[in-house]
Amino acid sequence: MAKDVLLEELNPQQKEAILYSKGPLLVLAGAGSGKTRVITHKFAYLTKKKKYHPSSIFTVTFTNKAANEMKERIARFVGSDMRQSWIGTFHSQCNKILRREIKALGYKPDFSIYDDDDQCNLIRHILKELKIYEALYKGVASRISILKASLISPEEFLSQGDGFSFDEKLGRVYLKYQDELKRCNALDFDDLIMLTVRLFEENPKLLSKYQEMFPYILVDEFQDTNHAQYRLLQLMARHKNICAVGDDDQSIYKFRGADVSNILNFEKDFPDAMIIKLEQNYRSTQNILDVSGAVIAKNPQRKPKKLWTEKGCGEKVIYCRLNTEEEEARYIARNIKDLYLKGNYEYSHFAILYRINLQARAIEDALREEVIPYHVISGVSFYHRREIKDIISYMKLALNTDDNVSLRRIINSPPRGIGASTLSKIEHEAKKNSVSLFAAIKLMLKSNNITSSIKDKISEFVKIIEKISSTHHKTAADMLKDIVEKTGYIEDIEEERLQNILELVSSAENIPIKDFADRVALVSTTDDEPKKASVSLMTLHSAKGLEFPVVFVTGVEEGILPYFKAIDDASEMQEERRLFYVGMTRAKDILCLTAAKKRRLYSKVQEQEPSRFLQDIPKECCNWIEKVQQKTEVIPEPAKLPPKKRASAYTVGCRVKHPAWGIGVVRDCCEEGSNTKLTVNFPGIGIKRLVAKYANLERI
Numbered sequence: 001m002a003k004d005v006l007l008e009e010l011n012p013q014q015k016e017a018i019l020y021s022k023g024p025l026l027v028l029a030g031a032g033s034g035k036t037r038v039i040t041h042k043f044a045y046l047t048k049k050k051k052y053h054p055s056s057i058f059t060v061t062f063t064n065k066a067a068n069e070m071k072e073r074i075a076r077f078v079g080s081d082m083r084q085s086w087i088g089t090f091h092s093q094c095n096k097i098l099r100r101e102i103k104a105l106g107y108k109p110d111f112s113i114y115d116d117d118d119q120c121n122l123i124r125h126i127l128k129e130l131k132i133y134e135a136l137y138k139g140v141a142s143r144i145s146i147l148k149a150s151l152i153s154p155e156e157f158l159s160q161g162d163g164f165s166f167d168e169k170l171g172r173v174y175l176k177y178q179d180e181l182k183r184c185n186a187l188d189f190d191d192l193i194m195l196t197v198r199l200f201e202e203n204p205k206l207l208s209k210y211q212e213m214f215p216y217i218l219v220d221e222f223q224d225t226n227h228a229q230y231r232l233l234q235l236m237a238r239h240k241n242i243c244a245v246g247d248d249d250q251s252i253y254k255f256r257g258a259d260v261s262n263i264l265n266f267e268k269d270f271p272d273a274m275i276i277k278l279e280q281n282y283r284s285t286q287n288i289l290d291v292s293g294a295v296i297a298k299n300p301q302r303k304p305k306k307l308w309t310e311k312g313c314g315e316k317v318i319y320c321r322l323n324t325e326e327e328e329a330r331y332i333a334r335n336i337k338d339l340y341l342k343g344n345y346e347y348s349h350f351a352i353l354y355r356i357n358l359q360a361r362a363i364e365d366a367l368r369e370e371v372i373p374y375h376v377i378s379g380v381s382f383y384h385r386r387e388i389k390d391i392i393s394y395m396k397l398a399l400n401t402d403d404n405v406s407l408r409r410i411i412n413s414p415p416r417g418i419g420a421s422t423l424s425k426i427e428h429e430a431k432k433n434s435v436s437l438f439a440a441i442k443l444m445l446k447s448n449n450i451t452s453s454i455k456d457k458i459s460e461f462v463k464i465i466e467k468i469s470s471t472h473h474k475t476a477a478d479m480l481k482d483i484v485e486k487t488g489y490i491e492d493i494e495e496e497r498l499q500n501i502l503e504l505v506s507s508a509e510n511i512p513i514k515d516f517a518d519r520v521a522l523v524s525t526t527d528d529e530p531k532k533a534s535v536s537l538m539t540l541h542s543a544k545g546l547e548f549p550v551v552f553v554t555g556v557e558e559g560i561l562p563y564f565k566a567i568d569d570a571s572e573m574q575e576e577r578r579l580f581y582v583g584m585t586r587a588k589d590i591l592c593l594t595a596a597k598k599r600r601l602y603s604k605v606q607e608q609e610p611s612r613f614l615q616d617i618p619k620e621c622c623n624w625i626e627k628v629q630q631k632t633e634v635i636p637e638p639a640k641l642p643p644k645k646r647a648s649a650y651t652v653g654c655r656v657k658h659p660a661w662g663i664g665v666v667r668d669c670c671e672e673g674s675n676t677k678l679t680v681n682f683p684g685i686g687i688k689r690l691v692a693k694y695a696n697l698e699r700i
């Protein structure tokens, strides 16, 4: 391949990023500046010009979909088979390493992988056992996930605590959770990274083997790496040949442990690092870039960038504030219809983005009313459907009979008369003998302590699993067909679920069983794709990496964007600003920001203030439309709630200053008799209930 072909259709900075291969390189790539193009071309350049073998470049992408696209593009480019290449997400790369090496950590290599659902099921089970309020399971799961992303073990976490607070309980749950995972011979997503780091830290020989195997490392979406992922890269990059591509302004996964300081500190950790900025944007008009650029410029901790485009100014950005969320939704639907009818856009060219899922309700109603086809991205993904998870759980249990979470899921699915009391006997037996649930069932079958009817039922279940597990299946599809047949799962099943199972089986044709099980375990909702011929609805987080000709960013209001939980915390506020920025920079031609004056949130109607981010928008780039009537029609409260009069001087989400407790955020306000009663959260102090006229508060 001639050098110029490889460097064709690249701007000078992109070229420089591709040609530089002498040491650590950070490519600070602004939104829409062609990150994917740089990584793909760089991979091709390294293999074709620098003679790296394609399987010696450790390439990390953000989603499986991005990895597959990259493999296809590179294969077309360099003309070689990319099946043996190491291009994938952090999770899939670590899974590959651990399948080969995990014995060194005392695990068996046929471990199961637990996704978020499995993780939550296990945590609920543990909370129940430890008699801790079960409904907390989601919060507990996310705290544990963040601890793992920070490489903090349960023992370390427990040793840091005071032995009394909620964290002590959390520490105990975390400890038990890790024990249970080990007992199940299972790893959750965070373990895949954490254990690979541990593997390398504890086994220097193994580490140097992988350092030799991968003399070059390429990382996409570097701004969203968490501490564990970054540590892994530091360990592996012995040769310092690492090229990280990212945009600090698009770091939006703090809640999952992503740490934007990884990108901000890259030069400190890799002292000779070369920094190249990509500032030419190929996606949006200059008006969109100026508006989004002015908003993000207000973030104090960032690497400054000034995006520009050759596309010209384009249409002004629209900001429209309406009376209610229903009016906001109708405004969006009508605008989509108008633009569609003018013939310049297909429905698939539109995206409607929102901060929180519940905003979608009014929007969906309005789209249906206008008969506009739409789909919601990141709903229940295919692999999270009940019937699919059930069938996959049979597969997982047959491959690893220690997998208690899968066994609990399917022991009575399809129904075979094994109820909660039998399961609790099995749990008891397993605990008594320190064995898996499956082994416990087998012990029970040998004893005389259970009735013959229970014996028949559990014996039937054991036979099914053992038959599936002992049969030699050539491919994953054969195994799935066998599962469907032996379990009777599709008898009496609804048509839609049946079709889903058939789809699953056909997707497994000619794929080795273990590869298929890993692939299914590692898919995530971020792999969902926009569908053809309909409008896409999604959260701002799900919009990452996508682009659409027309984008509506909705609910640009205080309390929503920025989200009320972030308002008291400076670093969370920076993240909210980045989230807004990511949303705006998805737009190619038309960007419309919308807001409502009143909105029903968590079954209350609230007065909404326009988002503080709007103040930063240069007005000359924007068409400012206020469709707010002074006297708006009041949205009735749901009947079951006692009517509360809204207080006029304070609104939920507004900030107040108290002489002793400092700044707080109003969580609730209502009028009772002649008194305005407020519930205010003062960070570090707690929630206080106050009567406004006596509280000496200043609204700020």
Ligand SMILES: Nc1ncnc2c1ncn2[C@@H]1O[C@H](COP(=O)(O)OP(=O)(O)OP(=O)(O)O)[C@@H](O)[C@H]1O
Binding pocket: 009, 010, 011, 014, 029, 030, 031, 032, 033, 034, 035, 036, 037, 247, 250, 282, 283, 544, 545, 546, 585
């Ligand atoms: N040198 C170039 N010439 C023309 N078009 C380009 C060039 N580089 C990239 N593009 C185009 O720019 C668009 C944006 O590229 P890409 O999706 O890779 O951006 P990105 O940097 O990943 O954006 P974001 O981070 O905002 O998701 C794509 O349509 C791509 O084909």
